[in-house]
Amino acid sequence: MALQIYPLALAFLVLFALGRIYQYSLCSARPKRFPPGPKTLPFIGNMHQMPIERPHFVFTEYARQFGAVIGFKVGCHNLIVLNTWQAVRDLVEQRGAIYSSRPSIPLCDIVLPKSENPGLSVYGELWRKQRKALVEFLGGDRTDRMKPVQDAESTQMIYDMMNTPANFEHHVDRSFGGIILATVFGQRGKTNEAGSKIAMFFETEEEWSTALGPTAYPPTSSFPFLKRVPEWLTPWKGWKTRAVRIKKKQNQIYHSLLDETRERLKQGKGEECFMSQCLKVQDKQWYDDTYLAYLGGVLLEGGAETSASATMVFLMAMAAFPDVAREAQEEVDRVCGALRIPGGDDIGRLPYVRACMLELLRWRPITPLAVPHTTTADDDYGALTIPNGADILINAWMINNDESFYESPEKFNPSRYMNNEYGCASTVDLEANKGRRVNYTFGAGRRVCPGQRFADNSMMLHFAKVLWAFDINATGSLPISTWGQWTDGVIHRPKSLEIELALRDEGRRAIIEDAWSRADDFLLQFE
Numbered sequence: 001m002a003l004q005i006y007p008l009a010l011a012f013l014v015l016f017a018l019g020r021i022y023q024y025s026l027c028s029a030r031p032k033r034f035p036p037g038p039k040t041l042p043f044i045g046n047m048h049q050m051p052i053e054r055p056h057f058v059f060t061e062y063a064r065q066f067g068a069v070i071g072f073k074v075g076c077h078n079l080i081v082l083n084t085w086q087a088v089r090d091l092v093e094q095r096g097a098i099y100s101s102r103p104s105i106p107l108c109d110i111v112l113p114k115s116e117n118p119g120l121s122v123y124g125e126l127w128r129k130q131r132k133a134l135v136e137f138l139g140g141d142r143t144d145r146m147k148p149v150q151d152a153e154s155t156q157m158i159y160d161m162m163n164t165p166a167n168f169e170h171h172v173d174r175s176f177g178g179i180i181l182a183t184v185f186g187q188r189g190k191t192n193e194a195g196s197k198i199a200m201f202f203e204t205e206e207e208w209s210t211a212l213g214p215t216a217y218p219p220t221s222s223f224p225f226l227k228r229v230p231e232w233l234t235p236w237k238g239w240k241t242r243a244v245r246i247k248k249k250q251n252q253i254y255h256s257l258l259d260e261t262r263e264r265l266k267q268g269k270g271e272e273c274f275m276s277q278c279l280k281v282q283d284k285q286w287y288d289d290t291y292l293a294y295l296g297g298v299l300l301e302g303g304a305e306t307s308a309s310a311t312m313v314f315l316m317a318m319a320a321f322p323d324v325a326r327e328a329q330e331e332v333d334r335v336c337g338a339l340r341i342p343g344g345d346d347i348g349r350l351p352y353v354r355a356c357m358l359e360l361l362r363w364r365p366i367t368p369l370a371v372p373h374t375t376t377a378d379d380d381y382g383a384l385t386i387p388n389g390a391d392i393l394i395n396a397w398m399i400n401n402d403e404s405f406y407e408s409p410e411k412f413n414p415s416r417y418m419n420n421e422y423g424c425a426s427t428v429d430l431e432a433n434k435g436r437r438v439n440y441t442f443g444a445g446r447r448v449c450p451g452q453r454f455a456d457n458s459m460m461l462h463f464a465k466v467l468w469a470f471d472i473n474a475t476g477s478l479p480i481s482t483w484g485q486w487t488d489g490v491i492h493r494p495k496s497l498e499i500e501l502a503l504r505d506e507g508r509r510a511i512i513e514d515a516w517s518r519a520d521d522f523l524l525q526f527e
């Protein structure tokens with residue numbers, strides 16, 4: 001009797017496996033009306049065509065073949081890439097009610113099981129509440145109240161660059177981290193030496209970004225059965241341990257920042273910062289500590305690395321295109337002269353520096369695919385159907401390189417933004433482009449970056465001061481069109497740039513030292 005059970009059980013297992021394979025081969029095929037894209041293979045769909053590195057280039061190539069809206073089957077999962085601004089406006093912006101969730105990522109189930117991070121949380125009541133608090137802090141001209149901090153931190157940056165120019169990337173990271181620490185937590189980020197708050201944040205952030213990479217964890221939304229396969233039997237060995245480690249580190253950093261803010265408030269310090277405002281209404285609003293700690297944490301994540309990465313692109317572009325740098329320096333000199341460092345009131349008077357900022361965000365977007373959105377209902381778009389639960393990518397890279405809109409889009413040419421606010425060719429009919437955003441590097445729709453104006457003020461102050469203080473010279477080849485030296489993932493930046501920051505003349509040293517001493521006095525309130 002027992003002997004008969006084994007063949008029966010084996011037959012059952014084989015049938016079960018065949019059934020599953022059949023089921024997966026059906027769901028990995030393109031359904032009717034699914035957006036066009038490359039041919040699928042049974043079981044894996046387009047999995048084998050999914051780019052692991054620099055996906056925006058590969059999606060742009062497919063877009064030339066298949067059009068504005070392309071669809072991929074990643075196993076059973078649906079991935080849609082939007083390649084024109086019209087498709088982004090029609091879907092992500094005009095149908096925001098169903099295009100505004102975020103993908104379900106197994107890593108986040110461990111690191112952020114309660115949707116603590118507003119940037120990654122699913123569309124719903126919790127996200128609305130989180131977003132409202134963020135917009136209250138960052139929205140409208142309220143952002144301009146933070147200019148004095150941005151001004152002081154950017155002064156520290158050029159002072160640090162003057163003293164240890166080889167560590168310029170460190171100084172850039174410190175400055176943008178310091179701005180968020182002061183404005184959000186009311187604390188000072190004076191150094192990013194090992195063990196400092198900023199160093200710990202950037203270290204964890206790098207681990208987090210890498211762990212979020214497209215191949216760093218099992219693709220359970222494409223192959224749900226992987227959830228039941230023991231981790232040690234898969235190629236993703238160790239991903240859960242890494243996730244637990246990141247969760248622990250993030251928790252520790254964000255909670256200790258919040259605790260310190262609370263302590264400082266008891267001593268009458270840091271009244272003005274965002275967390276202080278949140279703590280005042282904590283009981284009334286039913287905010288728990290974890291909610292608040294991560295609300296502040298996402299601002300560090302969203303605000304520091306992004307702007308610092310854009311600044312690295314700026315330094316690269318200025319070194320690679322000396323004529324542009326010279327023109328920008330001439331503008332700064334006209335407005336401020338050689339004896340005064342640019343400040344918050346000057347940034348509105350520097351249209352060419354602003355044009356450089358817009359152009360670098362267009363030319364080398366640090367977020368070339370923005371951050372994925374997810375649909376929450378089936379949707380018809382002309383002859384196409386976009387399924388519920390599909391991940392939606394905004395191909396900012398392709399939109400920013402639209403040849404029918406920009407003249408020679410591959411060229412770094414800030415002057416295009418001096419002719420009109422969109423930077424488009426003079427032959428373009430702006431009426432036909434009504435509703436187009438100046439920039440898709442900040443995403444679109446209900447999840448669009450709420451920190452744009454904050455970032456704009458910050459970057460303008462940093463760029464204007466660097467131009468005032470230094471000549472930015474290339475000392476080796478720069479990765480303006482090669483990618484090996486760029487980080488990959490959601491945020492891109494060029495690393496290990498071979499550039500030199502040379503003080504423009506010795507007279508500026510004393511002016512920077514003097515400005516630094518005033519900035520240091522101002523920043524003392526956050527210590």
Ligand code: HEM
Nearest residue numbers: 119302303306307367370371442443444447448449451455
């Ligand atoms: C150059 C600078 C920056 C770039 C390129 C950038 C880019 C982006 C992008 C692409 C998104 C996703 C948008 C979407 O889903 O459609 C985003 C979201 C976000 N950004 Fe920024 N960002 C920058 C600076 C900032 C700053 C300075 C802050 C805050 C101080 C900030 C806070 C956020 C937050 C909280 C979110 C999540 C929004 C949500 O999911 O509802 N960002 N950003």
